[in-house]
Amino acid sequence: MSGSHDLPDEIILEIVEFATPIYPLTGNRIGYEELRNLRLVSKRFHDLLSPLLFSTLRLRFKDPNFSESETAAADYIRSQGIVKALATGTTTVFLHTKRLYLDTTILLPLEDKKDILSTRTFVSDNIYNAICGLKNLRTVNWFSNLTPDTVELGIKINHALSTLSSFQGFEDLHFDSSLTFHPRPSFTLKSFTNLTIFRIHWEWRRPKHLIREIASLLSRCPELTEFSLRYCPSSQRKHITLREIFAEIGHLERPWKLQKLELKSVEISPDDFRAYIHHLKHLTFLQILKCPSPRAATACGGIWNILQQRGVLKCQGKQYPPKAQARYRSNSWKNLIYLSLYLPRRQWTISRSILKSRIFSKPYVHSNPAGLVAINSTVGSRNKTAAINI
Structure with a gap:
């Protein structure tokens, strides 16, 4: 045998x-x-x-004293060992690594945590050479907090990533709430060009310099296929707008062939969306969450109409633009197979009496002569999917 x-x-x-x-x-x-x-x-x-x-590498610097779990202690030791091995070139197994999960959020300046300070110094001294050793790295999920003490570390990580010819982009570049303590770090995206995927998420304050960095980066990425910007604002004082984010893509020699677009807490008007529609003709996924505009419901309807007029959205039968939160999935559309439009709760305008109509088990619309649209709604503490003839 x-x-x-x-x-x-x-x-x-x-x-x-x-x-x-x-x-x-x-x-x-x-x-x-x-x-x-x-x-x-x-x-x-x-x-x-x-x-x-070794196709995926996870580096997490969890303080074993901060967390009682054995996993945290093991990660703490293992991650430092991998960084050292990569920086010194004593291993070749990570030549297979294509995706990196990097969590540096624990490396905060705590006076009574000498281990943390020591680890942060060690990582800062070795991280550049370590990342340069990932010769076939394609994407990164990086969770960070840019305080004055960790900005240097962030700069080294960015510079190292930009030297890799294989690097395609950020699957998630996530800045947590500590960004509020240092709104203008010397953190830049200028070293990156020709990314195909860029997904960024930050919380609380609206960092003007970062918005300008994003706008500039997008103009240097002609082959971009996925873009996501998720923002969790601490107040409603001033919103990020689509026009700000896309301010420089007019410098591109030809339109994008963008396939996925996700925006959260970004103000969008139909006029702004129409101005950039030639970059969105190849969309297969569009998600607009919590549009902060006071006329968000009208904006969502306008976006729906623009998608139909420009041939991005082709429906069979009779369908109408949504007036509330809606998610749609249909094989009858030209390219777009997923569309999600979500309004803030305060802008919910459909009455409870309408929501008491027939309940469907599936929250996705399918073309039908009656023009019924399935709406996935949240009212109070109950989630409902209602059929509404708009």
């Missing part, structure tokens, strides 16, 4: 990938420990399984 070593490489990989699938919510491979042990069986298994084991 033939042993596993007699099987072709393709068959072994098929078996391994079937037995250790990737969990979609986390991106982690189920059965990671078993896979790691299997890699040690022979050099052949090492060569076969290393691309699976």
Whole structure:
């Protein structure tokens, strides 16, 4: 009887990938420990399984004293060891790494935490060479807090990423609320060009310099296919507008072929949307969440009409623009297969009596002669999906 070593490489990989699938919510491979042990069986298994084991790298500097869990302590030690190995070039397994999850939010300036200060110094001294060692890195999920003490670290990370010819962009560039304590860090995106994916999320204060950085970056990314900007404002004093974000894309030699666009707490008017529609003709995913405009309901209807007029949205049968939060999925549209328009709760205008009409089990609209639109609504503490003839 033939042993596993007699099987072709393709068959072994098929078996391994079937037995250790990737969990979609986390991106982690189920059965990671078993896979790691299997890699040690022979050099052949090492060569076969290393691309699976090391395609994703997670560096998390959780303080073991801050968290009582054994996982936090293990991450704390493991991440420092990996940074050192990459910086000194003592390992080659991370040449298989294509995605990096980097969490530097714990590296805060705490006077009574000497371990944290020591770790931050170590990471700052070695992070540039470590990231430069990820020769085939494509995307990064980076969770950061840009305080005066950690800005230098952020600058080194950015410079290192910009040297990688394989780097395609940020799947998530997330700044937490500590950004409010240092609204004008010397943090820049000027070193990046030709990204294909850029997703950014920050909280609280509206950092003017960062908005200008984003606008400038977009003008240097002619092949961009995914863009997401999510903003959690601390007040309603002044909003970010679509015109600000897209202010410089007119410098592009040709329109984008953008496929995914997600905007949260960004003010959008139909006129602004129409001005940039030639960049959005290839959209397959559009999500507009919590538009802060006082006329958001009218704006959503205007956007719907523009998408139809420009051929991005092609519906069969009779459908009308939404007047409230709505999510749509239909194979009958030309390119767009997902559309989500969400209004702030204070702008909800449809009465409770209408919401008591027929309830559907699926919150997605399908073309029909009656022009019914499925609306996924939130009223009070109850979620309902109601059919409304608009």
